[in-house]
Amino acid sequence: MTKPTIWIDADACPVPVKEMIYRAADKRQVKAIFVANQLLRVPPSPFFQSIRVSSGFDEADNYIVEQLVKGDLVITADIPLAADAIKKGGLVITPRGLVYSTGNIGQALSMRNFMDELRGSGVQTGGPAGFNQADKHKFAQEFDRWLAKL
Secondary structure, three states: OOOOOEEEEHHHOOHHHHHHHHHHHHHHOOOEEEEEOOOOOOOOOOOEEEEEOOOOOOHHHHHHHHHOOOOOEEEOOOHHHHHHHHHOOOEEEOOOOOEEOOOOHHHHHHHHHHHHHHHHOOOOOOOOOOOOHHHHHHHHHHHHHHHHOO
């Protein structure tokens, strides 16, 4: 059986998360593909690949969804990408360690759309809190849990 691929929505992925992926994917010999709108350097390894897509809106997201197969892991904070990946049978972990599934992605999409409407009407909603040690730890836990199932 072929090991699943790790797809990383790399444009907004925090460096500490990328570093964890580099170490774990290389050690476990799991293919990790970093998809971004800009040139992205990855450490030399037969298990890492960097894909640069055009700079259009959602190009990286579309590429990931087109390429992933059932059982692959997608690492993204992008909720619509997470929803599309789940529909296609992918597993999703955010860089903050939240695991999206068929059971919670609908609610996450609804909240995202609601917040989009608020911002569109001029309400200042603020952005997410900065990435911190607790986020890094939570991601590491969920990522390790996924890797242990390989």
